[in-house]
Amino acid sequence: MKFSENWLRQHVKVDASRDELAATLTAIGLEVEELTPLGEQLDGVVVARIVSAEKHPQADRLQVCRVDAGQGEPLQIVCGAPNAHAGLVAPLAMVGSRVGDITIKAAKLRGVESNGMLCSARELGLDSDGAGLMELPDDAPVGAPLADCLGLPDATIELKLTPNRADCFGIRGIAFDVAAACDSKVTVAEPVPMPALSDAALPVALDAGADVPRYVGRVIANLDPTCKTPLWMAERLRRSGVRPVSFLVDVTQYVMLELGQPMHAFDRDRLRGPVGVRRARAGETLKLLDGRDVTLDEGFLVVTDAGRAVALGGVMGGYDTRVTETTRSVFLEAAHFAPAAVIGRARRLGMHTDAAHRYERGVDPELPRQAIEMATRLILEIAGGVPGPVTEAVLPEHLPRPRSIVLRRARLARVLGLVVDDAEVDRILRALGFAVEAIDDGWRVTPPARRFDLAIEEDLIEEVARIHGYDRIPVTLPGGATRLAVPEEGRTPEADLRRQLVARDYLEAVNYAFIDAALLARWQADAGAVPLANPLSAELGVMRTLLLPGLVDALAGNTARQQPRVRLFEIGKVFEGRESGIGNRESGEATATAAVETSGSAPVETLRIAAVATGDARVEQWGEAAREVDFHDLKGDLESLAACAGAQLEFRPAQAAYGHPGRSAEVVRDGARVGWIGELHPRLLAALELDRRVLAFEVDLAAVQRRALPRAGALTRFPSVRRDLAFIVAQDVPWASVEASIRTAAGPLLAGLRLFDRYQGKGVESGCKSLAMGLILQDKSRTLTDHDVEDVKGRIIAVLERDHGARIRS
Template sequence: MRVSVSWLREYVDLPADLPAGDLERALVDLGIEVESLVDLRETVTGPLVVGEVLQIEELTGFKKPIRFCRVDVGAANGTGEPQEIVCGARNFAPGDKVVVILPGGVLPGNFAIGARKTYGRNSHGMICSATELGLGDDHSGIIVLPEDTPAKPGDDARPVVGLDDVVVEMEITPDRGYALSVRGIARELSLALGVPFRDPAAVDAPGGTAEPAYPVEVRDTVGCDRFAARLVRGVDPTAQTPGWMAQRLTVAGIRSISLPVDITNYLMLELGQPMHAFDADRISGPLVVRRAEPGEKLTTLDGVTRTLVAEDLVICDDTGPVSLAAVMGGETSEVVAGTTNVLFEAAHWDPAMVGRTARRHKLFSEAAKRWERGVDPTLALVAIEKAVRLLTEHAGGTAGAEILDLDHVRPRTPIALPADLPSRRVGVAYPPERVVELLEQVGCAVTRGADRLGEDPGEAGVPASGGAPVLTVTPPSWRPDLTDPADLVEEVVRLDGYDRVPSVLPTAPAGRGLTGQQQRRRAVARSLAERGYVEVLAQPFVSPELPDQLGLPADDPRRAAVRLANPLSEEEPLLRTTLLGPLLGIVRRNIGRGQRDVAIYEIGAVFHPRPGAGAPPAMGVDRRPTDAEFAAADAVVPDQPRHVAVALAGEIEPAGWWGAGRPAGWADAVEAGRAVLAAAGIPADRVTVRSAERAPWHPGRCAELLVDDTVVGYAGELHPAVVASLELPRRTSAAELNLDALPAAPMVTGPTISTFPPALIDVALVVDEQVPAAEVERALVAGAGELLEAVRLFDVYASAQLGAGRRSLAYKLTFRAPDRTLTVEEAVAARDAAVAEAARRCGATLRGA
């Protein structure tokens, strides 16, 4: 929201000598974030003057249209001769008044202007657009001053275009839609500075008449609970927007289009009431406000043809939709250059509906921004009246006596507020009289009820302390965000001053330290970080196309996802059922930005919908939910097990002067899974790793990890189709484990350390290449008995001598007794027993035997 201070001064008596810093501080203290506060007089230095275009010569032979202009700048150039300027804009003609910056001037961004030769001609200065002057974002053409501009060629252009003003740009939070208007900001400043406020909506607006201004039918009074309209006939289609209005629109970042449209935009900025201007002669038959038929199409004012859905609210005539209600009008009924009969419409639309429609169509118009935050429903007739007055004043015409007003607005529901609730919630003493005073400043109607004693939850669900009165508060029409006692408490604190709230550090209660799950998660994170993985935090939102990209089967339970009712992005409306989707997206993003070697991990929740879960019960914030309500709500919440996932691409061991590197592969992902289980306290003898098939992994390079015969995760190389779909490097590998599925870690006992020497024996066993090395290792452990202290695979070998489909697995066996030095016979016997068990279970034979 950009607004000039001069416009604000029309409705609030700001002190003449108010420093810019004090103005910014007042807004910030009210909870309004100030993006910038710019004194426009300091943004452009040097000669900036009004010029009148005398001649235009079209230059040809260039890739884009170029014009050589002679402009009268009076005596500002020191000679009085026409100024020669080369310009590429085409929205002006001889006789137009424009804004010219002469050599020696400096535009915003420290852009110095001088004389130079360009396109074969000498150019002395620049004809300026709003963007070049820092007045807005419109760079489609230069500023053409209205014909009634009193300034003469050579006069200072700063007062003409508003560069003698101060502009405030604010970021308005979603709960303060009223502040997206001069009316709202002026009212807030009057409260902050204690100065008088004049409401721009305080005009005599006639009510609806028995005969409507135009036949309109509203079929959905929930989506549109008020619709007002009035017709102005015989306006001058050539009438220009007055300079003061065009200037304010430009400062606000809105392009001047035509007088009727500019009036609607002007009043939207002033009152906060979006409007629409129809060409009455281009409407066929009565207007109908209804939900769209699925598949209907509408070409909006931005030239885009949009396919509508059943939730969209549209305004239709006999030809079909002519406007996407509350978001943007359609091309077929817009005001054009020859419009003489204008139908002004001002309505009140459902904020939730508008917000969903704007996101669905990716059409965040200025009107939609206001509607989804809430608009004062009492402004419709006021806006119509002011629009009619402005149009007839500047373009003539006759305003019809008929006024349409279809009003289905429900009155505001009063809120019961214990007078001592602000004090109890905030810790600052607010006497009841002060609470009433502050709420009435906001515009609330407050009545004081009888004193209430005891701990009866009663109204608002917040018991009052003994003797505290209960206030019945009816919020004003322009504050739809005030719905609960907590909202009123926030208003009291905000207006009284956040600086009065003391900063008191609460006393920390005695705790029990970290829970077992917290300790496990930290141990897993620390273990992966020590192995070189970098932790990332991905958004839990995914697109509906992700299951197909991951190659999940049609019956895979991971396809069933929770859909958000109000997603941040319509492209990602689902909650993830696996960590791999967002995690692999981070891998792709890093690879795309030049990071060739990536090893990342995330620990987070996934979301699985509960079968048969219905809609959650409606619960307010005025009281604590009952146990039954809490249980009903909890039954709807999706299951949220916590997973850990890793992803690798590129080199796991970098190359350098020390030798060749090693690319990451499926074995590294499996090892990461083992490391997770070890860090979680699961003994190695309870862990099993075996081959498996599961999307999105490669069927021949995928392993499942089991603890006590329960599958807890998968690891391996991703399927080539998945790698191609997600635009990942070849051989990208990943692992994902369910931490919540892991059993509790057993009690750890100190190891027994033997002082006797070990017996070290190597064995090489030949097995079928389909036999997992882990199966062979388990067989060796089972056969060797208690004397075996450790076993480690150190070599894998295959050759034609071994035979097709055979490979050699070499293991280092460490034998040790706790109470004696083993004899050679004992060690050999234990080795032979281990080999025999491997032969029995896996068909292994000693290599060379």
Template structure:
């Protein structure tokens, strides 16, 4: 929320600098995100008046104007379409300095002399408006410095509030905090009941008292919507981030910023019958003020009349019943909507308004009359409105009850680590608006103010006392604990070690959201049911992930769309799958790979990464799990290419998958280059075998090479497993060094060449023993794999 420092100081003005005040607010738990001047720096700009405006003799889109600053009249050439005689303007005189250190000098434009410049709001850094020059009020004092006229030596403070502090979404709320922090009185504007000038009322019915326990309205006649909103109000709205529209809307927005109570003005002549606050009927439609047509659902609270919905309660008004240039009679509403009825409704419909932001957090449920009286007085002054009597409807059974809380000074002392005087505690509570119900030494019973929905128990009061007294004044006590070093099982591999190994191979660690896009996840995992979020951040983050792949693939898409076409991402995190026994949360390590095999450089030849590159990276990764064998066997997965997919198994149990993204999914997701994915279940991966020392043999090793021709469909790993089985326990190395297909080999066959090394720990192996091993290997390969020796 943005507020003007000068507006705040009209309510409470401690003798401290703006920076000190912002530091105070932040330390009280209302974080100041930043601040900025309400206008860019400029000088030499005064209020001027265009006396005459004539067509430039040499340019169709320029005018030659006579401009007075009250003491002299000069000629200025201007291209703004709204320049006209009698208009008060922002006149930058010769020598003026505009934002960006732009100095105004005498010039000639198409042979006509120009002594100054008539400025737009954008040129002065007041807003982004540049449709024409600024039009000032007719009573603007001629020759007055524009910074003085607009009171621009001010800053806009941006405060970030936690959801429980809706009471500070107003000048009144922030002023209350600053007042109690500095122990000074808050000088709020006097708000008195406006005397009705007629007896006309518009009937209101609370059909849903649970959703709307309080509703206050008033009929205003003879409203001059063409009246000009006062400059002071326009500026306060602008500094609060709201643009001026018309006096009725401006007044309701002003009261919202001032008191925290959103309001709405209906065109009374567009209403029929009576106002009814109710739930929407299925299929009802409404066109909102922003032009959107919404189809309402029965869980949405609406303000309606006999013809149908007029507004989405607490969110936005309807287009047809809103105040327009032809409006003469206004029905002013101010309501309290139960936060639970408003929460999530705006976001679910793709909306977010200043009203919904406040109502879903909770507004003061006793402040509706005060807001209407304040707005009425302003509309009487600005628009000449004639007010009727207040219409107040209340469902007392659903109006929140103020919490009554007991507080003991002993509990305050034990919680804060220091004793506070009873007078200090009492002063803080009263300053925050708590009402003393009863009091005795070291004990208070207080009633929470109607604007504090977050007060319920004694701990809440102690927190308030701590933050107002000052966290930096509380004693600092370092915790003491007897910390014993924790043993680590040697068999357990650390997840970070695996991530570090992948980083060393050129991967980057990613962190993606645990909630993903439903359509993408459904396409990749059609048989897995996704867990939907009750209140998602957005439509494309609406379900919990059943794999890390959707998030990583989304990250890959983001990079590919920005010409970063070499991708190596790895992530560790949990997946969430709903099983019959309950929610299953499994730690996973997953990755996505795409692009060239090597990074760009003189050594890079443009070859793209393939399945075996990714498989090799995984083999490097899994080699960190000592004493354990992982097998890559052909497999199928709904998200992976049928011919480039492998199951990763450990002792026959599934550990994960690796493969290329399915071509149909790549096309669906708009990915035009090959993408490879892998994932590992960490609960089945991280346990290694306890290493054992084996003495080095002093005896020579023996090496033989073997080349066999097998069927193309025979998995290489099966062939190597057969070789290991028949090679005996003294085989210390088996190395596949060549796979050949081509000339001299049947097109349905392939040649495998491998090197075998034997070494005995206590003697030299003989040729006869090695020959027996080789014979057993060859016979087994012939029997099991239809292998023949390659000549």
């Protein structure tokens, strides 16, 4: 919310300086994001009129102007502004004044004397428009100081509002908070009803139920179509970040900024009547004010004229019924649209409007009539006209009603940790516009309709705290006993896993749980993706089904910034509308409103850990030759995580859509698939515009957290025996399957198995490989004999020959 400081001070009289006012706003929860002083150095800048403008004899783009500055004899000014012409009223910086860092002096420009400087709004620091001279109204007093003419000095204040403070999207709402904080009162009275001077009216019908429970309209005829927006109104709009367009449009914008109630003006002569509000029909089209044609569905609200859609309810007016420079009769509307009926509708069309921004957060349902009366008064005072009666359609049963809330004195003191005087509590609540009734143990408070964010006692406690001053609440340590949480022995803490990866040179990343649906589709991981009913943006439209897309996107951002070696990991949840069969699931509530298309239940949440790596395997050094990170580096990192829980992982060849063929594997624990590891597919890397290899893994977190409880056992007194064997097997036979066969054949005597060599080359035929392993055999009850060892070896050889076509390497 951006507004003029002087405009706010008109509503509430306070003695605080500008800096004190900004500090007060921030202290009460209305954070001042930006404060820009205006017109601080305008001494010597006056209102002037260009009497004549002739081409400069030595320059095509310059004009020699004679300017009346109210000093009798016109001044000669050389000006290069494209809009300089005879009759224009504009600011003139006199000789000796300062404009920004420049002191104005008499000078010769291309041989012609110039005694001052005609200024643009940007040169004076009043606006960003520097395309030409700042145009002032024709009736502006020539020779008067510009500061007096524009109501300067002033400042623009921009607030960063939290979503619950929708009442502060109008100057009046902010004024109540400032009045309470500064022990003052809101001075601007409620708009005075303007009597009807004609019978001109349009009937209104509501057919959208609770979505639009109130609609107010009024016809004003015989307006002056040549009327211009007065300077004071145009300046207030500019300082609030709104560009003046035309008088009727500017009036509706002005009322919205002052009261917080969006309005719209229709050209009455383009309406047939009656006016109505209903749900849009599927496939219904509408041309909006900005000229775009939109196709609607039943999720939108439309304002209708004789059944045809003429405006998009709560978002934007229609093109066909817009007001123009020839409009002589206008139909003003102000309605209460329920937030649920408007939220997300503008974003679905790729739009953002001031009206939708306010309606989405909630607007006081009592404001529409006040807005109509205020706009009527402004129009009649400035452009004349004959007003008709106010037409109001209302569905009382659907209007939100303020509820009284009991604030207990003891509860207030307990939560805040201090005692606030009853008189101070009463003052704060009344200054905020609340109806207050004293009761035995505190107060019964009824918030105004604009404060629908207040529902429970704690809300009132927060109001008292922020106005009384957070800095006045004592800082004390919490008291009471705390319950000691016993760590779960069967589960490795997340912190341990984080430390393990950090120790292996990874950095932790935190990405949004929402992701672009197109990005998921590129990964071919969009099956079961849960779309959001109200996404923050199109790029955050669905809940992620994988951690890797976000991690790889972060990796790409780092490599694009000349980081040659990147290691990132993340622990977070993924969401699916159906089971995907990738390990154990942990159900829970979704963190955003989601439309689950695959089932009526909440999305399935799974906590996972993922990591990505690219670049050299080691940091640049002299001790060993540089080499690129490979599958086995990442496999070692994952196994180190599993080792924290004493877990044994298996790796089996797998074909994932995003994995490199032959360079990826599924991760298995206890026979269940729990994740994926490998190199990303070259086609995916090309689509992501990555020109380097990327290794990654993603596994269910529970798979590397779960650990067996330690059990004490006696040490064996009998020695172990080691036998080394080398087998030749087909190249496509994975070690995991060979290992499983050996463990099955050896039985309980196998105390350890070590693969210490894998060889291909001379002495091994093409298409085969040699696997050399060490068998460690041991019995806890006796010393093994040669016969025992040979028996185990024989069983292993027989099983490997039978299951894998292996043979002993000579």
